[in-house]
Amino acid sequence: MNLPPNKRSLSKVEDSLDHYYSLESMEGVSPPPAQARPHWSSRLPKGAFVHDVYPGMIAAGTVGMAATWLSQHYNAPVMLFALLLGMAFRFLHEEGRCVRGIEFSARTILRIGVALLGLRITFGQIASLGIEPVIIVVTGVATTIAFGLLLARLLGLGANFGYLSGGAVGICGASAALAISSTLPAYDKRERDTVLTVVGVTTLSTIAMIFYPVLVSALHLDHAQAGMFLGGSIHDVAQVVGAGYMISQETGDVATYVKLLRVAMLIPVVLILSLLMFRRMAPGADAHGKRRSAPPFPLFLAAFAGLVVVNSALPLPSLAVQSASSISSWCLVTAIAALGMKTSFRDLLAVGWRPVGLMVAETIWIAGFVLLAMRFIP
DSSP states (O other): OOOOHHHHHHHHHHHHHHHHHHTTTTTSOOOOTTOOOOHHHHTSTTHHHHHHHHHHHHHHHHHHHHHHHHHHHHTOOHHHHHHHHHHHTTHHHHSSTTHHHHHHIIIIIHHHHHHHGGGGOOHHHHHHTOHHHHHHHHHHHHHHHHHHHHHHHHTTOOHHHHHHHHHIIIIITHHHHHHHHTTSOOOTTHHHHHHHHHHHHHHHHHHHHHHHHHHHHHTTOOHHHHHHHHHHHOSSHHHHHHHHHHHOHHHHHHHHHHHHHHHHTHHHHHHHHHHHHHHHSOSSBOTTSOBOOOOOOOHHHHHHHHHHHHHHHSOOOHHHHHHHHHHHHHHHHHHHHHHHHTOOHHHHHTTOSHHHHHHHHHHHHHHHHHHHHHHHOO
16 A cells, blocks of 8 residues: 555654564563563463563573583682673663563572572481581581671671671571572662672682692691581582592592581571561561561471471482482572672672671681681580
């Protein structure tokens, strides 16, 4: 059909706008409100929710895949790569279709990853270590968190950062930081504090993996003592394994078991912190006028504990355990990438030296405590 020149021009403009909106919002451009949802999502349970979150989940997952590739090819911590790459894509969290999926990845996918960590632990592994490692680990974790809380307040960093950094250093590095962050009440700097903690403990854990075997040799520790020290003081599981087996098979085995015992401390620590956070809130009604009741038990923590029990009671196929461990790692890397997307370099640079100094002090504290405890506990 032939149209007048002015109508032909208007038709071309409308076609261009349709194409522009069809790109949707990977660059932060929102589609027009009247746009229909894709037909495939309407057939799924909660199709509207799936439609809202999948762009951000794909974005965070893609960043996680890139971080994993870089980590495997350059032998560097995957969590650090995921954070840095995620921060480069911060614009995706500012507006557009990716925002809700990034929030979902940083919260729900994170909790799934933490819950699946339970399949790495059995009660038999814990019992095989005897009572000495249990005493050292429990006391070491408790005193590191208390020390971090005290020092954080003295440095003006706030109690929440003390819990985050102390738990991350004392328990299992980035995974513990993410688990503890998910139980803290919402506050303006929570994402920034979480990212700072993950970056700090990952860097310090890598440094410890390199230098602690040298310290073990200088102190003339035997293989069992070396494994106890490495497993009780290095932050992340991967770095503990790397440092332990760098010395010997026996040292690596002991270090791994001790580290898994520290990971098991996630259950009581997160539960106690959730109760403390509830008690810190003012009594009475909440912001919606409803009277507050006791805080619910975190479901991801219940899943973590349940998987420890299942892994201890049932002979699970090794393939199932390895698959769950891989899924857990993928979830945590995706969540870290999403956290990076929610954080800016400018916010990180504005905090100064105090958070770094705090985590260095906590690292020195737990290493010194484990060495002293090994000397005096029979």
